Amino acid sequence: MARAATTSDAFNAVAEPQRRRILVLLRGRERPVNELARALRITQPRTSKHLRVLREVGLVRVRESGQQRLYGLEARGLQPVHDWVIGFEQYWNESFDRLNEYVKHLQRKEHADGSRR
Amino acid sequence: MARAATTSDAFNAVAEPQRRRILVLLRGRERPVNELARALRITQPRTSKHLRVLREVGLVRVRESGQQRLYGLEARGLQPVHDWVIGFEQYWNESFDRLNEYVKHLQRKEHADGSRR
DNA sequence: TTGATCTATTCCGATATGGGCATATATCCT
DNA sequence: AGGATATATGCCCATATCGGAATAGATCAA
Numbered sequence: 001m002a003r004a005a006t007t008s009d010a011f012n013a014v015a016e017p018q019r020r021r022i023l024v025l026l027r028g029r030e031r032p033v034n035e036l037a038r039a040l041r042i043t044q045p046r047t048s049k050h051l052r053v054l055r056e057v058g059l060v061r062v063r064e065s066g067q068q069r070l071y072g073l074e075a076r077g078l079q080p081v082h083d084w085v086i087g088f089e090q091y092w093n094e095s096f097d098r099l100n101e102y103v104k105h106l107q108r109k110e111h112a113d114g115s116r117r
Numbered sequence: 118m119a120r121a122a123t124t125s126d127a128f129n130a131v132a133e134p135q136r137r138r139i140l141v142l143l144r145g146r147e148r149p150v151n152e153l154a155r156a157l158r159i160t161q162p163r164t165s166k167h168l169r170v171l172r173e174v175g176l177v178r179v180r181e182s183g184q185q186r187l188y189g190l191e192a193r194g195l196q197p198v199h200d201w202v203i204g205f206e207q208y209w210n211e212s213f214d215r216l217n218e219y220v221k222h223l224q225r226k227e228h229a230d231g232s233r234r
Numbered sequence: 235t236t237g238a239t240c241t242a243t244t245c246c247g248a249t250a251t252g253g254g255c256a257t258a259t260a261t262c263c264t
Numbered sequence: 265a266g267g268a269t270a271t272a273t274g275c276c277c278a279t280a281t282c283g284g285a286a287t288a289g290a291t292c293a294a
Contacts, residue, residue, distance in 0.1 A: 015132040016282085020201065027208060033241060046283065048242055067240050067291040075208035082202045084137065089199065091144060091192035133252085150271060163253065165272055184261040184270050 010077050011084075013057045018042060019050050023059060026073040033069060127194050128201075130174045135159060136167050140176060143190040150186060 013019055018040060025031060025039055037047040051071055054060040059077040063070045131137055135157060142148060142156055154164040168188055171177040176194040180187045 011134075011137070012132045015129045017128075018282095020128075023205070027205065034239095043284070044241070045243080045285085049282085052242080064291095069241065073205075073208060075205045078202055078205050079209055081198070082206065085195055085199045085202060088140070088144065088190075088192045088195050091190060092196055135252090151269095160254070161271070162255080162273080166252080169272080181261095186271065 008057070010057050010059060010081050013053050013059055014078070014081060016050070016053075018046075019054055022047075022050055022054065022071075023073060023078075026060065026071060027075075030063065030070040030072040032065075033071070036071070125174070127174050127176060127198050130170050130176055131195070131198060133167065133170075135163075136171055139164075139167055139171065139188075140190060140195075143177065143188060144192075147180065147187040147189040149182075150188070153188070 014023075021040055022036055025036060031039075033047055033051065034044060036051070037044045040047065051060060051062075054071075055062060057077060059074055061072050061074045063072065131140070138157055139153055142153060148156075150164055150168065151161060153168070154161045157164065168177060168179075171188075172179060174194060176191055178189050178191050180189065
């Protein structure tokens, strides 16, 4: 086995910088492929490929409009990522380290008291 | 060029399910490699390799303790991911579409009033 | 119909991956 | 010292990328 397919889930899809930029560009309004390609300064085929990945993991939706295809953000697909990261939020406050130490300190004390009893 | 190196940033590091699980296990307390390997039911070498990736992107820190190495969470490394996803939070509420329309409506009105003045 | 425009797909090459296995390294114990 | 335990690395394979170029489709305009 090699690395998990990029099309497997939102985590993988979003690991690609260009794809993140696409999603940002799609925030607020739909855009056709060429506009995205120009904005990102990458080729049209590459853009289409990225969009396909994003589509397959449900981060984006398409709508035909004449000879263009308007891509729109499907933000709900990012929720799993959001939810997962949120679970770590409390751990990156500087103060947490100290709080953690304090809690451990209390636990040690309690433990000592307990065994003494 | 091939896919971006997994060691390049937190986004890539976290795209791997096993690595996400490692980070979850490290939430709360440090753990030696073997304990992680057992918990994840993967081989020790594989565990070490994942830990290396996590270390290189600053999501984990090591501390020697006898013949063991205790790995600890470095949650701040997840902040970029957190910050990025947060930027989409408002877009996945069902109600957003309607709210958005409403806001745009107000803006149009304000604009009209402005130019009229 | 013919030509122009917009997108998607295919083929190619270079590269990095995740996994298993064997092995090197380091530390502890007797 | 010698053995046991805990980790890290190296090597190999199969695979799945990302990127470019060319091309196939689709749709619109004259």
